Amino acid sequence: MSPVYRFLFLPVSAARGTGEYARALEIASAALARWPDADIRFMVSREAPYARSVPFKTILLERSSTLQPREVAETLREFRPQIVVFDNAGRTTQLRVAREIDARVLYVSSRPRQRGKAFRWRWMRLIDEHWIAYPALLAGSLSRAERFKLLVMRRPTVRFLDVLLPSVGATTAAILARYGVASGEFVLVAPGGGAAHRSLPQAPAVIAAAVRELAARVPAVVWVGEVPSTSLPDNVKLAGRVPMAELVALAGFAKVVLTNGADTLLQVIALARPCVAIALSPDQTARLQRLTDAGVPVDVALDSSAIVAAVESLYCDADAAAANVAKLRTLSLRDGLAEAIDAIERLLKKEAMQ
DSSP: OOOOOEEEEEEOOSTTTHHHHHHHHHHHHHHHHHSTTOEEEEEEETTSTTGGGOSSEEEEESSOGGGOHHHHHHHHHHHOOSEEEEESOOOHHHHHHHHHTTOEEEEEEOSHHHHHHHTSHHHHTTOSEEEESSOHHHHOOOOHHHHHHHHHHOOOEEEEOOBOOOOOTTOHHHHHHHHTOOTTSEEEEEOOSSOOOTTOTTHHHHHHHHHHHHHTTSSEEEEESOOOSSOOOTTEEEEESOOHHHHHHHHHHOSEEEEESSHHHHHHHHHTOOEEEEOOSHHHHHHHHHHHHTTOOOBOOSOHHHHHHHHHHHHHOHHHHHHHHHHHHTTOOOBHHHHHHHHHHHHHHHHHHO
């Protein structure tokens, strides 16, 4: 009889942590597909916007898991998972407890501060795998100091997960029918599902203004994620929060995608769909600048007129759209989801041999 593997996922539960949750959810779903008998659990704050919709067993906390070390430690000791995934979350004490119960510790970083934490000497001793949630081009290659530390410590294994591309399956036609749109005739707006960054409180209103104007120029707009409480034209279809597979399906059949400088942008690039992106936080600004430096300028200013002009150009000008896609293809992003599951499988096999 094959063993029943236990997984515990701890994505950061801040209001802006929906990207981390979506990534953890896709890795968990892929793990369940690989090991159908797996016992997979999430620990999230009850205040997280997705807290009551997690499709796995969920342990609700009063605050983010990072701020509740005692509760996390108790769960680790009682549940005794073989794999613990901290996504931009976690404290040293929690990592130590995971090691005490012989769990394999995976840490995912998508921001410079969290990446720096993972490269602290004491954390490197506790982490088995450090996954940097963007390609090296956007996240920045390993620095001299990071390479030196890895040479000295000989751990953890560091991977750049270029992009997570879940399998869409045979649901595409149903998805398009649900929103009443036709393939290649709508604009997908996916600016992220979390709250606006404190440095850009005007972002939701600016995007809403751009969407209203776009809706007057194109047959349909599908808006995925949080929508500000404002009136919108009838041809703006509100999708709310959707599974990543559904988002990928919509992106694959949109004529143009408007997104931000985070995970969805990478998926759109991998799908080679015409796109423009708005930087909605300082880390996104840095990523989009790296793309520009690499000859792939997709960023547009947080200004409704500029957004409309950029999207309309790609929608109406086939040559502009083709040039945009040609630049995206030069990045040759790898499937990080498959790489992540293969890495987990190697860790489980290593544990079984000990």
